[in-house]
Amino acid sequence: MKNRYKIVLALIAFIGITSCASEDNFKLTEPVGEFTITTPLNGDAIVLNETTPTNPGIALTWTPMDYTTPTEITYTVQLAPNGSDFTDAQDLVTTTNTNASIQSAQLNLAALTAGATPFVQSPVDIRVKATTGTSGSQPVYSDTITYLVTTYGCLGQYAVGAGIPAAGWNWDSPLSLICDDGVLTARTNLINDTFRFFTTSGDWNSGRNYPYYTDLGYKISSTLVNAADGDQNFRFTGTPGTYRIKIDENIKTVTIAKSTVTSGFEPTSTWLVGAATPGGWSWSGDNETELPLITDGIYEVPLTLNNNETFRVFLGNNGGDSWGEGSRNYPWYVSNGYTIDSELVNANDGDSNFRYTGPTAMRIFKINSVTKVISVD
Structure with missing residues (x-):
């Protein structure tokens, strides 16, 4: 009987020690304090150039994050639209160092994706996320800085709608507008019906209707009118046929041209x-x-x-x-x-x-x- 008591007491003691050790281990992985980006400074700016895509677009340094026990820390540089909550953040680089450099071409694409206007100085937000691989760790974020980026080029866009028979109002085969230095172009058949432009394939919320462009001061071909259909899409009113569609974001125009050749x-x-x-x-x-x-x-x-x-x-x-x-x-x-x-x-x-x-x-x-x-x- 005494031996049984001894076994039970030993078991209880072992469980208590294990529990304390687990609790101590959890506490040891807790972050302490905060860390900050030291360079660049908030409001610093850069002009990116397509002729030097491998040049640094941004070189960051930050103070190390402190956890309650020495451990390897992983840092991830994140970029998001200016003023956002980083819900749509893009991870640019991951490192165990307290510095990182992002090439111009990568920063250019990320900034455009975040809504930067080509050839116009545009703000984006940048922060660093710190994590450890230890069980019980949690991510910690640095302060956020605003970086002013002048991008080049632009992202391709899309168009769907009944006015573009090859596309229709679905995402099975959207019309792709190819971008070159802020000018988006595509060749397609148009009929007298409606369509809309989109920045992201498959995302109805990324649409840009007729008033989107007129509110920004765009001049639009007279055969493209406001459909006044509730969504205020574009309506083509000209002679049905094959046309080149062009959105020039540099001079702010949306135009079409009758097309009989694919090149030249x-x-x-x-x-x-x-x-x-x-x-x-x-x-x-x-x-x-x-x-x-x-x-x-x-x-x-x-x-x-x-x-x-x-x-x-x-x-x-x-x-x-x-x-x-x-x-x-x-x-x-x-x-x-x-x-x-x-x-x-x-x-x-x-x-x-x-x-x-x-x-x-x-x-x-x-x-x-x-x-x-x-x-x-």
Whole structure:
């Protein structure tokens, strides 16, 4: 009997010791205090360049986190949209050091994903997460700094809707708009119905409807209108057919152009060249401005027109100096019965080009060959 008591007492003592040891072990993994990012400083900035993708985009250092027992600590650098709660945080790098460097290309993509505007200084939030591999540990987060990043390029986007028959209102085959330096383009068949642009495939909440662009000051092709359908999608009102869709986030335009070729210069387009246009009197470096067919008989383009400068309409583009491809000056349109906007006059400069007399501004230039009206809106 005495031996039984001894066994029971020993067992109780062993359980108590084990329990205390477990409790002590748990307490030993508890974090103590806090840790902070020391560099860069809050509000520091960088301009990223696509020609140096492996250069450091951000180099961080931070004070070590203290746990109640010496243990290996894993640190993870996180980036999130400015002012967010890090619910959508991206993990950029994981290390056991108290410093890390993120290459420019990686930071550029992460910042764009977090909503940075290409070529515009945009804030993103950065913090460091500390964890240990010991049972009972818990993550601890550093202070958050705001880093100002000027990104390049842009993320591809998507479009779905009944107005794009190949896509429809589902995510089985969305139209992909490929991005190059802030300009998104795609070629697709359009019919007289609705569609919407999206930044994330499969995410209905990432949609950008017609008012999204107009509220930001975008100029939009006149055959793309607000559907006024509750969701205020885009509606295509032009002649059904194959078109190039272009969203230019640099100059803030959403345009379409009748498309008959998959590459090279579009034979259905005309071209604007002259000092009144962004490219001046030059065909080099794509300086000419495409004046595309946006529906049967209507040519239209948004562009910045310069006050009191001249230009001419050219009928073709061979990829080089296309002066000999044929052109039409101000008197040609007058003699063919066109009504011309009062802000456009005969330059009387020897070639009788158009002279633009309105304010220097982004305008929509349109030639309606059906009604024979040339307008500047």
